[in-house]
Amino acid sequence: MSEKLDTILAAARKHASDVISPNVAAWNAARKWPRDASDQAGAAGLTGLYAPEELGGQGLPLSEGIQVYEQLGQGDGAYAFALSMHNICTYAGCGYGTQAFKDKWARDLTSGRKLANFALTEPQSGSDPMTMYTRARINGDGTWTINGSKAWVSLATEADVYFTVVKTSDAPGHKDMAMIAIPADAPGVSFGAIYDTPSYSFLPMAEMYLTDVVVSEDNIILPVGQGLQGSLMAIDIARVSIASGCCGLMQAALDTALSYSKNRKMFGGKTLDLDGIQWMLGEVATDLEVSKLLYRKAAAALGTPEGPLMAAHAKRFVPDAALRAANTCTQVLGGMGLLQPYGLDRLSRLAQMLRIVDGTTEISRVVIGRALQKRAASLPDLPVPKGFGEAETKAAPIAAQ
Numbered sequence: 208m209s210e211k212l213d214t215i216l217a218a219a220r221k222h223a224s225d226v227i228s229p230n231v232a233a234w235n236a237a238r239k240w241p242r243d244a245s246d247q248a249g250a251a252g253l254t255g256l257y258a259p260e261e262l263g264g265q266g267l268p269l270s271e272g273i274q275v276y277e278q279l280g281q282g283d284g285a286y287a288f289a290l291s292m293h294n295i296c297t298y299a300g301c302g303y304g305t306q307a308f309k310d311k312w313a314r315d316l317t318s319g320r321k322l323a324n325f326a327l328t329e330p331q332s333g334s335d336p337m338t339m340y341t342r343a344r345i346n347g348d349g350t351w352t353i354n355g356s357k358a359w360v361s362l363a364t365e366a367d368v369y370f371t372v373v374k375t376s377d378a379p380g381h382k383d384m385a386m387i388a389i390p391a392d393a394p395g396v397s398f399g400a401i402y403d404t405p406s407y408s409f410l411p412m413a414e415m416y417l418t419d420v421v422v423s424e425d426n427i428i429l430p431v432g433q434g435l436q437g438s439l440m441a442i443d444i445a446r447v448s449i450a451s452g453c454c455g456l457m458q459a460a461l462d463t464a465l466s467y468s469k470n471r472k473m474f475g476g477k478t479l480d481l482d483g484i485q486w487m488l489g490e491v492a493t494d495l496e497v498s499k500l501l502y503r504k505a506a507a508a509l510g511t512p513e514g515p516l517m518a519a520h521a522k523r524f525v526p527d528a529a530l531r532a533a534n535t536c537t538q539v540l541g542g543m544g545l546l547q548p549y550g551l552d553r554l555s556r557l558a559q560m561l562r563i564v565d566g567t568t569e570i571s572r573v574v575i576g577r578a579l580q581k582r583a584a585s586l587p588d589l590p591v592p593k594g595f596g597e598a599e600t601k602a603a604p605i606a607a608q
């Protein structure tokens with residue numbers, strides 16, 4: 208492990224234990240994004256993970272920086288998710304943005320002074336982004352005028368800039384898609400009511416309405432033709448980041464179950480002395496080890512031809528494993544597992560949320576299924592065992608009535 212990664216992971220661990228864990232219940236009660244906490248994350252170097260050092264970032268490769276969410280996820284999965292989206296946008300802006308965009312935004316984003324998020328989903332299009340309605344008209348002076356609405360925008364009303372995917376014509380397909388950074392204070396940007404979510408109410412999510420929003424061409428992040436491909440790359444990074452955060456969630460659930468069951472007296476011993484309980488927690492521990500190996504392998508594959516498939520494997524397996532872990536650990540505590548202070552019920556709900564966001568478990572299966580079909584096509588046909596299918600099957604003539 209590089210010295211720099213070591214330092215960043217230690218900072219993330221400290222942020223989770225000192226800032227997130229002790230405060231997340233209060234954040235949820237207040238139903239407000241903890242800006243002071245994300246400011247502290249910025250000061251700790253957690254908001255510009257993959258951005259180059261000359262722009263104030265950490266310059267970590269994706270394969271390393273993604274491990275930060277494993278640490279943050281021990282504090283809270285939704286908080287880890289929001290910072291992961293900010294980091295992906297910052298990476299895109301610092302890597303693919305125009306020089307003017309970098310001059311204006313890069314240092315504010317890498318330092319966490321300003322926050323960014325991604326807006327792709329629309330009310331009628333989630334898993335199938337090709338059906339999006341948001342349109343950008345490219346004006347004679349190079350500016351873009353954008354109209355449409357996005358849904359499930361995380362950090363709604365809180366982020367300072369939204370990396371928004373748009374179509375630039377009515378032609379079907381993705382060849383006209385682009386990504387443009389829309390500042391929150393651009394005239395014509397507004398938000399719907401904040402969604403009512405049960406277990407991560409500090410993360411504001413809402414629809415974002417774009418009415419004749421005019422944005423300079425300086426804000427183009429991915430030009431026409433690259434919007435979908437670039438978004439899919441961003442989503443692959445997000446999928447692996449979510450798997451990393453889920454490992455933190457599993458560790459938090461397991462540690463809670465261990466801390467409780469080692470002291471809970473029953474049948475002349477402790478809960479943790481029971482074989483059945485050890486087996487349940489043993490399965491969680493194995494799933495956790497497998498999940499770590501899987502997301503790290505997927506992180507190493509990002510940017511290679513294997514990246515999308517590996518990201519799909521990680522996103523399919525790890526959030527499911529996290530949900531099983533949270534439920535199992537709740538069961539180990541018996542009734543106490545349902546009480547608010549232990550937070551296990553919240554972990555189950557977070558794991559379920561992480562099964563949906565940035566491509567559902569089913570969409571991951573679709574990606575894996577397609578790869579399997581491709582592999583099948585490249586394999587030789589199996590010889591048919593003797594005695595099978597030798598007689599040519601012909602439709603038997605229908606007997607005349």
Ligand SMILES: Cc1cc2nc3c(=O)[nH]c(=O)nc-3n(C[C@H](O)[C@H](O)[C@H](O)COP(=O)(O)OP(=O)(O)OC[C@H]3O[C@@H](n4cnc5c(N)ncnc54)[C@H](O)[C@@H]3O)c2cc1C
Binds near residue numbers: 334
């Ligand atoms: C907490 C949270 C935060 C989010 N933040 C953002 C954000 O910041 N920016 C953003 O752009 N989006 C965001 N999203 C949106 C998220 O990415 C979508 O919710 C997700 O892609 C699924 O889309 P959908 O909700 O419209 O479900 P739908 O697409 O309507 O899917 C409904 C069901 O159909 C299933 N399904 C779809 N296709 C298939 C198939 N081919 N085979 C089998 N089953 C299928 C799905 O798996 C799902 O179970 C967020 C979502 C959540 C929950």
